[in-house]
Amino acid sequence: MVAQARRALSIAGETVEPAGAAQARRATTEPPLVRWALIAAGVVFILLVLVLPLISVFMEALRGGAATFLHAVGDGDTWQAVRLTLLVAGIAVPLNVVFGLAAAWAIAKFDFRGKSLLITLIDLPFSVSPVISGLIYVLLYGANGWFGPALKELDIKIIFNVTGLVLATIFVTFPFVARELIPLMQEQGRDEEEAAISLGASGWRTFWHVTLPNVAWGLLYGVLLCNARAMGEFGAVSVVSGHIRGLTNTMPLHVEILYNEYDFVGAFAVASLLAGLAIVTLVAKSLLEWRYGDRLAAGRKH
Amino acid sequence: MTTRAYSLGGGFKRPSVLPGFGLTLGFAVAYLSIIVLLPLSALVLRPATLGLSGFLDVLFDSRVLAALRLSFGAAFIAALVNAFFGLIVAWILVRYDFPLKRVVDALVDLPFALPTAVAGIALATIYAPNGWVGRLFDPLGIQIAFTPLGVLVALIFIGLPFVVRSLQPVLQDLDKEVEEAAVSLGANRRQTFRLVILPAIMPALLTGFALALARAVGEYGSVIFIAGNMPMVSEIAPLLIVIKLEQFDYAGAAAIGVIMLALSFLILLVINLVQRWSRRHEEH
Amino acid sequence: MTITAEGIYKSFNGFPALRGVNLAASRGEFVALLGPSGSGKTTLLRILAGLEFADSGRLLFNGEDVAAQGAGERNVGFVFQHYALFKHMTVAENVSFGMRVKPRDKRPSKAVIDSQVNELLRLVQLDRLGDRYPSQLSGGQRQRVALARALAIQPGVLLLDEPFGALDAKVRKELRRWLRRLHDDMQLTSLFVTHDQEEALELADRIAVMNDGRIEQIGTPADVYHHPATAFVYEFLGNANRLRCRIDRGRAMVGPLILPAPEHLELRDAAGVAFVRPHDLIIGDARAGGLEARVRQIFVAGPAIRVELALLADGEMLEAEVPHGSPAGELIAPNKLVTLTMAKIRAFPDAVAA
Numbered sequence: 001m002v003a004q005a006r007r008a009l010s011i012a013g014e015t016v017e018p019a020g021a022a023q024a025r026r027a028t029t030e031p032p033l034v035r036w037a038l039i040a041a042g043v044v045f046i047l048l049v050l051v052l053p054l055i056s057v058f059m060e061a062l063r064g065g066a067a068t069f070l071h072a073v074g075d076g077d078t079w080q081a082v083r084l085t086l087l088v089a090g091i092a093v094p095l096n097v098v099f100g101l102a103a104a105w106a107i108a109k110f111d112f113r114g115k116s117l118l119i120t121l122i123d124l125p126f127s128v129s130p131v132i133s134g135l136i137y138v139l140l141y142g143a144n145g146w147f148g149p150a151l152k153e154l155d156i157k158i159i160f161n162v163t164g165l166v167l168a169t170i171f172v173t174f175p176f177v178a179r180e181l182i183p184l185m186q187e188q189g190r191d192e193e194e195a196a197i198s199l200g201a202s203g204w205r206t207f208w209h210v211t212l213p214n215v216a217w218g219l220l221y222g223v224l225l226c227n228a229r230a231m232g233e234f235g236a237v238s239v240v241s242g243h244i245r246g247l248t249n250t251m252p253l254h255v256e257i258l259y260n261e262y263d264f265v266g267a268f269a270v271a272s273l274l275a276g277l278a279i280v281t282l283v284a285k286s287l288l289e290w291r292y293g294d295r296l297a298a299g300r301k302h
Numbered sequence: 303m304t305t306r307a308y309s310l311g312g313g314f315k316r317p318s319v320l321p322g323f324g325l326t327l328g329f330a331v332a333y334l335s336i337i338v339l340l341p342l343s344a345l346v347l348r349p350a351t352l353g354l355s356g357f358l359d360v361l362f363d364s365r366v367l368a369a370l371r372l373s374f375g376a377a378f379i380a381a382l383v384n385a386f387f388g389l390i391v392a393w394i395l396v397r398y399d400f401p402l403k404r405v406v407d408a409l410v411d412l413p414f415a416l417p418t419a420v421a422g423i424a425l426a427t428i429y430a431p432n433g434w435v436g437r438l439f440d441p442l443g444i445q446i447a448f449t450p451l452g453v454l455v456a457l458i459f460i461g462l463p464f465v466v467r468s469l470q471p472v473l474q475d476l477d478k479e480v481e482e483a484a485v486s487l488g489a490n491r492r493q494t495f496r497l498v499i500l501p502a503i504m505p506a507l508l509t510g511f512a513l514a515l516a517r518a519v520g521e522y523g524s525v526i527f528i529a530g531n532m533p534m535v536s537e538i539a540p541l542l543i544v545i546k547l548e549q550f551d552y553a554g555a556a557a558i559g560v561i562m563l564a565l566s567f568l569i570l571l572v573i574n575l576v577q578r579w580s581r582r583h584e585e586h
Numbered sequence: 587m588t589i590t591a592e593g594i595y596k597s598f599n600g601f602p603a604l605r606g607v608n609l610a611a612s613r614g615e616f617v618a619l620l621g622p623s624g625s626g627k628t629t630l631l632r633i634l635a636g637l638e639f640a641d642s643g644r645l646l647f648n649g650e651d652v653a654a655q656g657a658g659e660r661n662v663g664f665v666f667q668h669y670a671l672f673k674h675m676t677v678a679e680n681v682s683f684g685m686r687v688k689p690r691d692k693r694p695s696k697a698v699i700d701s702q703v704n705e706l707l708r709l710v711q712l713d714r715l716g717d718r719y720p721s722q723l724s725g726g727q728r729q730r731v732a733l734a735r736a737l738a739i740q741p742g743v744l745l746l747d748e749p750f751g752a753l754d755a756k757v758r759k760e761l762r763r764w765l766r767r768l769h770d771d772m773q774l775t776s777l778f779v780t781h782d783q784e785e786a787l788e789l790a791d792r793i794a795v796m797n798d799g800r801i802e803q804i805g806t807p808a809d810v811y812h813h814p815a816t817a818f819v820y821e822f823l824g825n826a827n828r829l830r831c832r833i834d835r836g837r838a839m840v841g842p843l844i845l846p847a848p849e850h851l852e853l854r855d856a857a858g859v860a861f862v863r864p865h866d867l868i869i870g871d872a873r874a875g876g877l878e879a880r881v882r883q884i885f886v887a888g889p890a891i892r893v894e895l896a897l898l899a900d901g902e903m904l905e906a907e908v909p910h911g912s913p914a915g916e917l918i919a920p921n922k923l924v925t926l927t928m929a930k931i932r933a934f935p936d937a938v939a940a
Contacts, residue, residue, distance in 0.1 A: 028481040029397070030491055039400050042391040049459055050412045052434065053424035060427060099333045106327035112315035118330070124338055127566060129520025130418075131540035132559045135547065136341035139348050144552045146344055170337055193320050203321035225414065232417025234523035239544060252419040252523070259423050259527065271420040278415035285415075286408040479670035482637050486657045486664040487684035487739055497687070501674040583674050583719040 057275045060268035072269035080246045081254035081270070087162070088237075088250060089230040092169040096226055097219070100177030104215075105207070108185035109193060119182065125174045133171045134239025137164055160242035165250065168236040173226045180222030184215050217292040221285065228281040232274060345563075348556035360557040365533055366542060369558075372450060373539040374565065377518035380457035381465075385511045388465025389503075395466070396473040410466045413459055418523025425456055426528040448530030453538060456524040461514030468510030472503050505581050512573040519566055587648050587742035587775050588612050589634065594643035596629055603629045604640070605799040611743075611777060611792075616769050618786035619779045621796030622822070627779045628747055630796070634777065635664045635745050647742065663736030667748040669728045671720040677731050678703050678716035684739035706734040709768070726757040733765075737772070744769075746778035750785060762789055783823050787811060795819045817934040820861045827867065827904045831860040831933055838933040841877045841899065847933040858935040866929040867906040869893065869914045876925035879904065881918055886910075893918055895926065 029035070062069055072078065103122060107115055125133065139145050141158035151158060158164045192214070196206040212219075234252040241248040243257060251274055258267035315323065349357050360366060394400070395407050413421065427433050429447040431440045436447055446452050476499065484494040522540040529536045539562055546555035589611045596604040604626045611617045619627040632638040634645070636657035645653040652660055672680050685699045694702070707713050710730040720728055729749065736744060749765065750758040766789055769776050780786050786793045787807040794804045795818070803815040814820040821828070831840045834855045838847040845860070870876060879895040882903070890907040897904065904926070908914045917924055 028478060028485060028494075034491075035398055038390055039394045039398055042387070042394045043400075043406060045387045046391060046406055046409060048435070049455075049462060050409055052428055053421055053459065054412060054416065056424045056428050056434065057420060060424075095333075099330060102326040102333075103330035106323060106330055109320050110315060110318055110323050110327075112323075112327070118334075121334060121338065124342070127516050127570070128342075129522065129540050129559075129562060131522045131543050132345065132520065132563065135543055135555055135559055136345045138547060139344040139552055139556055140341055142552065144550060167337070171341070174337060190318075190320060197319050197321070206320075207322070228415045232415075232420070234417060234419040234422075235521075235540065238522075239547060252417045255417075255419045255423060256527075264427075267423055271417075271423060274417045274420045278412065278417070278420075281415045282408050282411055285411065286404070290404075477668075477670065479666045479668060480672060482657070483664070483666060483670040483672075483735075484683070484687075486635055486637065486662060487687065487735065488658040489683070489687040490658065493687045497683070498672055501672075580674075583721055 054275060054279075057268055057271050060264060061272035063268075064265045068265055069269050069272075072263075072266040073273065075266070077246060077249070078251075078254060078266075078270055081249050081251045082273070084162070084165070084249065085231050085251045088165050088169050089227055091166050092173055092230045093223060093227050095170060096173055096177050097223060099174075100181050100222060101219075103178045104181035104185045105211070107182050108188075109190045122178050122182075123175050125171050128171075130172060130233065130235025131239055133236040134168045137167050137171075137240055159240050160244065160248060162248065164240035165237050165248060168240045169230050169233055172233050172236050173230045176226035176229065177219065177222035180218050180225075181215055184218040185211070188214050217288060221288050224281055224285055224288070228278065231277060345556050345559050348553055349560050352553045352557060356553070357557055360554050361561060365537070366539075366558060368534045369537050369539040369542045370561065370565070372453065372536065373519055373562070376450060376453045376457055376538075377461075377515050377521075380454055380461055380518050381511050381515040383454075383458050384461045384465045384514045385507055388462055388510060388514075389469060389507065391462070392466045392469035392473055396470055410463050413461075413463050418460070418521070419527075421459055421524040422456065422527035425459060425524065426452070429455055429528060447528050448532075448536065450529075450536050452528035452530065453525055453536060456528050457518040457521060460521050460524055461518050464513035464517060465507070465510030468506045468513065469503060472506040476502060501580075505577050508573055508577045508580065512570055512577075515573075516566055516570060519562065519569075588646075589743060589775065589777070590644070590646040590649075591630070591634065592644040592646075594630065594633060594640045594645070596626075596633060596638065596640050602799050604633075607643070607796075607799075607801055609794060609801060609804070611775055613775055614773050615775055616766070616789065616791045617777045618790035618793045619777060619796055620781070620783060620786040620793050620822075622781060624798075625796040626799040627781075627796045631745050631747055631777060631779050634743070635662045636660045637664070661739065661742050663739060663741030663744045665729075665732045665736050665744070665746040665749055667751055669720075669732040669752075671728055671731055671735075673720055675719075676716065677707070677712060677718050677720070677723070680720070680731055681706055681716075681734045681738050683735060702738065706738055709737070710734045724757075725753050726761055729753065729761060733768075742775065744774045744776040746776065748780060749778055750780075750782075758785075765789070787823075795822060797822070814932065817859060817861065820932055820934070825864050825905065826861040827864065829860045829862065829902070829904075829931075831858055831931075832856065833858045833933050833935055838931060840928070840931070843876060843927060845928060845931050845933075847931070850933060850935065853935055856935040858933050860931045860933045862928045862931045864892070864905045864907040865890070866931070867904065868927045868929055869895075869906055869908060869917055870925045870927060871917060872923045872925060874925045874927075876927040879924055879926050881920055881922045881924060884918055884920065891915060891918070895924070898923075 030038070061072075103118070106112075107118065138159055141147055141151060141164065143152070143159075145159075158167070192210050193206050196210045197203070201209070232252055233250075234256070237250055238253055238256070241250070241253055243249060243253060249257065251270055255267050255270050255274070258264075258270065349360075352360065391406075391410065395403065395410075426447055429436045429452055431437070431445060431447070433447070436445070439446055444451070446455060480498055480502070481494055484498045489497065520540060522538070522544075525538055526541055529538060529541075531537050531541055539558060543555045543558050546558065589609070591607060591609045594604050594607040595602070607626070607630055609617075609630070619630060621627045629638060633640050636652070636655060636659070640653065643653075644651065647660065657664075672683065675683070682699050682703045685694055685702065688694075703716065704713070707716055710733055712727060712730055712734070715723065715727065720731065723731065729752075750761060753761065762785065768774075778789075790807060792804060792806055793810050795802045795810055797818045803810050803819050805813075810819060811823050814823060820826055829840050831838045832855060833839075833847055833850045833853045835853070836846065836848050836851040838845050838850075838858070838860050840860050847860075850856075872878075878898040880898060881893060882896050883894040885892040890909050893906045893908060895904045895906060896902070906926070908918065
């Protein structure tokens with residue numbers, strides 16, 4: 001046995017296998033040349049299509065120097081837009097969180113008829129054009145809309161008003177939290193909740209102490225995406241806003257106004273704030289995925 | 303009693319010890335109805351006020367037709383481009399190692415995170431005749447911004463993540479043994495890809511294509527800045543809706559919206575059928 | 587085809603999977619690579635197939651060095667553990683794959699391919715299932731499709747990775763005999779990997795018992811079963827009780843018992859282990875002399891009575907087998923004190939046992 005091993009060792013010393021050549025022949029990958037060509041193609045495509053626009057936003061914003069940039073950012077209308085954007089997102093996101101939690105609880109923890117229809121309907125806003133998302137509220141609440149005359153009687157303004165912005169924003173961000181939570185809560189089943197209830201916990205306690213901790217990261221993930229879209233939405237709010245400066249002008253709409261007024265530095269200055277938000281969102285999202293990826297993915301497989 | 307309790311046949315809901323069903327489902331359905339269903343029904347019902355001939359007049363208006371053709375045509379081409387490059391990006395992210403891979407992976411989601419208006423003005427600036435990229439094409443006599451090509455560029459930007467994110471998990475789960483089987487049977491790498499890998503990832507590729515297409519058809523913010531918005535040439539259908547609204551032609555706007563939705567659903571349906579067909583042999 | 591592997595080394599990320607393996611198979615032989623998981627048997631098989639490449643060592647097919655050849659060039663039929671069938675292709679398309687991907691000038695005509703596919707399907711008894719998809723087949727049928735697919739390229743050697751691992755017990759037995767007949771009829775040279783000793787003993791002409799990246803012993807089934815070369819082989823093939831002993835001049839001392847160990851005539855008072863098969867453990871009356879033990883559990887169901895015993899000396903658990911109706915059966919009752927002697931043991935000094 002020992003002698004055999006020694007003989008094998010000496011053979012190993014003599015026959016030097018062309019390890020590199022063997023590696024190149026690895027059964028299930030491409031030759032290095034093809035590999036690097038594909039990597040180059042993919043990376044260049046990403047650079048051209050995704051990275052270049054992102055860089056250009058900051059370059060254009062700083063084109064006139066820091067002072068001009070700060071002047072544009074510090075403009076009163078800009079701050080009004082920032083405040084309004086925060087307000088709209090601040091209303092729309094929590095409402096969608098409450099909806100997402102309620103819908104996920106009902107769908108994941110109970111069996112009832114029409115469940116799959118409900119899930120389909122929740123996803124519906126994703127397949128609707130942003131412009132149509134705004135349009136539908138104009139059709140309801142606009143001057144010529146279904147409820148237009150009645151609202152006029154009551155002197156309530158929804159379209160061309162903050163309410164309209166909030167409604168349109170809720171619509172376009174509607175599925176984010178729910179579609180993140182539903183598969184996650186389905187994956188976790190209902191054993192833990194049933195155990196808690198059988199041990200005498202109330203429904204609320206069970207939800208706060210058993211369910212919520214289990215889905216906290218998924219919830220955060222959904223909120224992150226929901227918020228990014230809520231603050232950045234353009235088409236839907238554009239249709240319902242009327243572009244009234246200082247009143248119904250969110251940041252993306254302000255970007256448009258400045259751009260159309262040929263105030264490019266101003267437009268890109270405001271845009272750079274939004275791009276900064278996008279980068280923060282991406283970083284936070286990536287961190288969540290790297291840290292809790294398996295838990296998030298477990299839910300998303302369904 | 304117990305058998306009835308455990309079959310859904312008898313009632314609307316299977317009994318459970320967990321509380322809160324009525325509250326949560328009631329809230330969810332009410333919220334869904336107010337936010338989504340009621341407004342969408344307004345969209346579907348509004349064009350009825352036009353009557354059939356009025357509706358057809360809107361549909362066959364040459365400007366509307368041109369806009370629809372542009373929106374769907376450009377979206378289709380953009381989705382094709384994204385299917386091709388999205389496959390390459392997903393492939394290198396799953397199969398290879400290279401520097402800054404994680405950054406590239408994270409960047410794929412940029413179009414989800416970057417507000418469309420920001421993307422729009424950035425793309426318009428880069429691809430304008432004096433922009434970073436437009437400058438390269440200008441001497442060749444190719445103008446990208448303010449032409450249908452510009453629309454295409456914006457739609458490619460917006461659709462890429464759908465393809466990549468649809469493909470990545472499938473490529474990840476692909477059974478390596480199947481590729482090895484192909485190799486041991488004498489297939490070269492190209493044959494293995496074409497005959498073994500591509501059919502296996504086809505359903506996911508179709509999903510990504512469909513999602514990118516659906517998103518691109520309705521896209522507005524990133525397109526209008528770069529499109530130039532010339533009627534009959536580079537005017538997209540969503541913009542036409544906005545224009546009709548500005549003229550207080552609610553019914554006309556709704557009619558275009560309904561047509562867009564109907565076409566989108568039709569396309570999604572077809573893709574769904576193709577997908578089901580291509581998945582027919584998979585185990586469950 | 588003859589296969590010779592010499593001094594095969596392979597490590598994965600610094601972890602050695604194979605540490606100098608030598609193996610030879612001659613034409614027509616059916617060789618089993620038997621070992622626990624992690625012993626390197628599958629790695630060896632994959633290196634033979636060209637799906638993995640050795641860090642060093644020589645690999646000869648019919649005397650020709652194939653170490654640098656890729657899997658596609660070696661003309662090796664490989665049957666994967668989970669079959670790795672192409673899900674989107676029919677059974678016939680799966681089987682014909684290897685012929686269809688040949689370079690154009692060597693590719694048989696469609697008619698030839700079709701007739702060969704039919705012949706192969708008849709061979710694996712799936713004649714009428716050519717149009718089915720793998721998802722419509724049972725496990726045993728899939729296994730046979732995988733086999734037909736591998737045979738379609740007329741391989742010089744057939745390699746099978748745990749060929750029966752994913753099948754239920756009854757199908758496994760049937761398929762096993764059928765495969766052996768097929769191997770003989772087609773005069774193949776085959777190697778298969780298994781962790782199931784019964785499978786290896788029944789099917790193979792020769793068995794290579796692998797452990798920890800090495801081949802511990804190669805021999806006929808009778809050889810390795812009756813004359814295990816190492817403690818590992820003894821323990822791996824069949825049940826065995828393990829007892830500490832001292833070995834001295836051809837004798838092994840287990841407690842008060844002195845038993846013959848003729849293979850160790852030259853050893854002087856060395857520590858070692860003695861292995862005894864359950865059926866070689868003889869249960870006697872408490873006064874009969876031997877190792878004292880207490881009966882713990884009795885399992886009467888099965889071909890023989892199985893008895894679990896605890897040694898009084900150190901509490902070590904042993905297992906004995908007593909034929910139904912033998913006189914020893916009378917002695918056995920729960921908690922009863924008995925003595926043990928051994929009909930036969932096999933002793934290994936510690937240096938080898940480790």
